[in-house]
Amino acid sequence: MIQRHTPAELPPHVTDEERAELERGRRLLEAMIAVVRKASPVAQDVTPEEEDAPHE
Amino acid sequence: MNDIGALTIAKLQDAISAGRLSAVDVTGYYLDRVEASQPILSAYTSIDTGGALAQARAIDERVARGEPVGPLAGVPVSVKDIIDVRGLATTGCSRSALGEVPARDAEVVARLRACDAIILGKANCHEFAFGGPSFDLPFPPARNPWNPEYFPGGSSSGSGVSVAAGLCLASIGTDTAGSIRTPSGHCGVVGLMPGYDRLSRHGVRPLSITMDHVGPMARNTRDCRTVYECLTGSDTGEGDAGIRYRRGDFSGLRFGMAAVGWGLEDRLHPEVRAAYNAAGLLVEDGGGFVEQVRLPSLELVHAAASVTMMAEVAANHAPAVRANYDDYGTVFRSRTLAGEAVRLDDYMAAISLRDTLYRATIRLFDRVEFIALPVSVNPPGKLAAVDRFYFMGDPNINILANFLHLPAVTLPCGVSKQGLPIGMQLLGRRGSEASLLDIAEGLERRIGRWDDQRTDKVI
Secondary structure, three states: OOOOOOHHHOOOOOOHHHHHHHHHHHHHHHHHHHHHHHHOOOHHHOOHHHHHOOOO | OOHHHHOOHHHHHHHHHOOOOOHHHHHHHHHHHHHHHHHHHOOEEEEOHHHHHHHHHHHHHHHHOOOOOOOOOOOEEEEEOOEOEOOEOOOOOOHHHOOOOOOOOOHHHHHHHHOOOEEEEEEOOOEOOOEOOOOOOOOOOOOOOOOOOEOOOOOOHHHHHHHHOOOOOEEEEEEOOOOOHHHHHHHOOEEEEOOOOOOOOOOEOOOOOOOOEEEEEEOOHHHHHHHHHHHHOOOOOOOHHHHHHHOOOOOOOEEEEOOOOOOOOOOOOHHHHHHHHHHHHHHHHOOOEEEEOOOOOHHHHHHHHHHHHHHHHHHHHHHHHHHOHHHOOHHHHHHHHHHHHOOHHHHHHHHHHHHHHHHHHHHHHHOOOEEEEEOOOOOOOEHHHOOOOHHHHOOOOOHHHHHHOOOEEEEEEEEOOOOOEEEEEEEOOOOOHHHHHHHHHHHHHHHOOOHHHOOHHHO
16 A cells, blocks of 8 residues: 555654654554454454565 | 624624625624734634635625625635635645645535635644644644633634634534544534535545545534535425424433443543533433443544554655655654554455444444534643644544544533533434534533634634
8 A cells, every 4th residue: 555664764854753753653553553453354364474574 | 893793694694685784894804803813823824805805895796786695695714724715725734735726616615605605714724634733834823712822623723713713604624533523622613524425525635535524613503504504505404303403302302422331431531521411411401311322442443443544644645745754744744654554454454344333333323313422532731732643642532423424513512620612522323414403503502502602802
């Protein structure tokens, strides 16, 4: 769907505070993703190996 | 505030169409108020003085010639700055879009013009309806007219502020996760989020394509209904039950209260809880039957809807943010890029829950006509203290309706100890907008209309 980036790929002038905020937002979102995966019949089809595989 | 400012939409339209009041005078009155308020409230991002007065003159001339005028003749309106108004920049309150001037009106704006509304200008909002409140955008954030130190809600912040402060009579906002209902609740006005696809999104800058809704905001339910009818081009009807409900007679009405069953009771601020529960008692006073209902898990609703929204926002905006990073505010880019954490399979998993959650929710409407919920867990807080990810940290009550495409109407139901409004919302089944407005009008009657409690003290 979209390319995934890491905070390290942000422009060099981005402050540490902004990088930390982005990371905090991702953690909040990942907690919600975990809830969705647990509840969704679609997500239950995803094997642990697939979950760990690099995403294109 | 003089007599002009006290007029509702119906009374203003009646006076203008009968020639007792000049549309130019009304427009001038509101433009003067807007200008005076801007340094304090920042409700508008652009003000179309020339265009508004030209529209007003044309209406006065038609009235003088004895020609009919529309149901919004001379009614001053603001339009959220992600919605196209021909000749005015649609900035989205973003440096990235400054100077983008559309040649055509959005469909909802064209409908307003067809009803002879006066477009005063563009209402301030969070950056592309997502990044805010922010202090690093081309426009300062809108401020709550009840106390400018406080958050007016968002993302249709300027819409709520402009209506509440008497800087227009109605506004058009958008709602992806509560963006009409939160500012309506925080500013003490009425906001309707119609069901998905009830109003055209043509000419509206998309944020999250399966969650975005367009809707009206106004001082009271009757004004909100009038604008909604103009936007849909239809009459919302005068059924027997509806007429009774509007009078506050709720006999026979089954009314659902969902905060307890949703696990919200312990999370609600005591002042929000008191105002919400008091509204339930008013329904019972009116002869209605209140029943506690249990919505699907709040944690799951919040997660599935938020994952969907964050993925769609990232798909929509992240490439541009990456390419032109400094053209965006820090709040917008942090939120948008956080959405890149959602993988395609996670997005599909979230979307797959929509139907399950819809079926679990819609079953409740076999037992009750409507479900009442607070608009937010807490009363409005200080503007400078709003957390960047507040919509993910606290459970988002509003996002259920966006995710399931259900209509909801917000109305004021109390005031916090800090003197800020507290709002509640009524949620209905798809297609129930007219009935929602009936119930809201009756409830508004029992709570007490707020027309005389606008925040004139600020300007």
